[in-house]
Amino acid sequence: xxxVTDLYPTRxxxxxxxxxxxxxxxxxxxxxxxxxxxxAADLAxxxxxGFLTVDRLITSGEAGTFRAEVERLIHDxxxxxxxxxxxxxGSDEVRSVFEVHRISDVFxxxxxxxxxxxxxxxxxxxxxxxHQSRVNVKPGYRxxxxxxxxxxxxxxxxxxxxxxxxxxxxxxxxxNDVTNGSLMIMPGSHRTFLGCAGATPPDNYKTSxxxxxxxxxxxRALARLVDEHGIRLLTGPAGSATWFDCNCMHxxxxxxxxxxxxxxFIVFNSVENAAVExxxxxxxxxxxxxxxxxxxxxxxxxxxPRL
Numbered sequence: 001x002x003x004v005t006d007l008y009p010t011r012x013x014x015x016x017x018x019x020x021x022x023x024x025x026x027x028x029x030x031x032x033x034x035x036x037x038x039x040a041a042d043l044a045x046x047x048x049x050g051f052l053t054v055d056r057l058i059t060s061g062e063a064g065t066f067r068a069e070v071e072r073l074i075h076d077x078x079x080x081x082x083x084x085x086x087x088x089x090g091s092d093e094v095r096s097v098f099e100v101h102r103i104s105d106v107f108x109x110x111x112x113x114x115x116x117x118x119x120x121x122x123x124x125x126x127x128x129x130x131h132q133s134r135v136n137v138k139p140g141y142r143x144x145x146x147x148x149x150x151x152x153x154x155x156x157x158x159x160x161x162x163x164x165x166x167x168x169x170x171x172x173x174x175x176n177d178v179t180n181g182s183l184m185i186m187p188g189s190h191r192t193f194l195g196c197a198g199a200t201p202p203d204n205y206k207t208s209x210x211x212x213x214x215x216x217x218x219x220r221a222l223a224r225l226v227d228e229h230g231i232r233l234l235t236g237p238a239g240s241a242t243w244f245d246c247n248c249m250h251x252x253x254x255x256x257x258x259x260x261x262x263x264x265f266i267v268f269n270s271v272e273n274a275a276v277e278x279x280x281x282x283x284x285x286x287x288x289x290x291x292x293x294x295x296x297x298x299x300x301x302x303x304x305p306r307l
Contacts, residue, residue, distance in 0.1 A: 010195035028125025050190030117299035
């Protein structure tokens with residue numbers, strides 16, 4: 001068995017800060033030579049802040065198609081009893097549905113869309129595969145938030161991603177505004193890694209997908225990060241999207257407005273960064289959360305038709 005060096009220790013007895021040793025925008029001759037969707041200014045912004053918004057990644061008509069598919073999924077009786085459907089703490093309201101690109105032809109076409117795949121390839125400097133896909137649903141009045149965390153901390157500790165060579169895209173299917181629980185990111189927080197304190201419990205995913213506790217920063221660490229980086233609230237209409245580095249510190253508040261909020265969330269990982277065994281967990285998470293199929297996604301010009 002090949003031994004992989006742990007560059008980013010976490011889940012020990014105390015919090016540990018490690019400087020990032022990986023690029024933010026990865027070099028790659030093939031993808032750099034190809035005509036890409038990012039400008040030099042876009043890449044500079046992403047490198048500096050760790051995230052970048054695209055006002056109209058998909059059309060409003062396409063967003064409507066995806067919203068309808070989300071409604072179908074969350075009301076599918078078979079899926080309601082499937083482990084891929086996660087409900088809110090304390091209720092049977094759907095919070096997330098995972099592996100949507102495997103269970104829905106509509107979302108399968110989306111993850112192959114060149115508008116997504118080509119951007120991911122350029123940022124990661126290689127071919128990419130889908131590490132995770134899900135839809136996040138925050139219904140009006142009672143949609144709960146997602147506490148502050150770095151996705152990479154979890155994917156490294158519990159899924160075995162060795163390097164910071166993954167990128168997420170969150171596509172708004174409804175309006176994301178200042179009141180309905182939009183995404184918050186600390187710009188520049190991707191440049192240091194916060195290793196969290198405390199061991200990973202067995203089968204942690206069964207509770208963490210509903211409310212994360214293991215792998216979250218202390219109050220003291222959060223206060224320091226906010227003092228250093230500040231907080232950016234990311235809003236936009238249906239069809240807008242935010243691309244963000246796997247190590248960005250981010251979270252979102254609850255939605256107590258009547259205005260529902262839903263997003264589709266896709267994680268692209270480099271095929272050169274395939275998952276190994278977890279670095280700080282007793283066992284791998286299931287494949288519907290953390291893929292073990294590292295087949296590259298081939299981009300397609302075909303997009304989802306409007307309803």
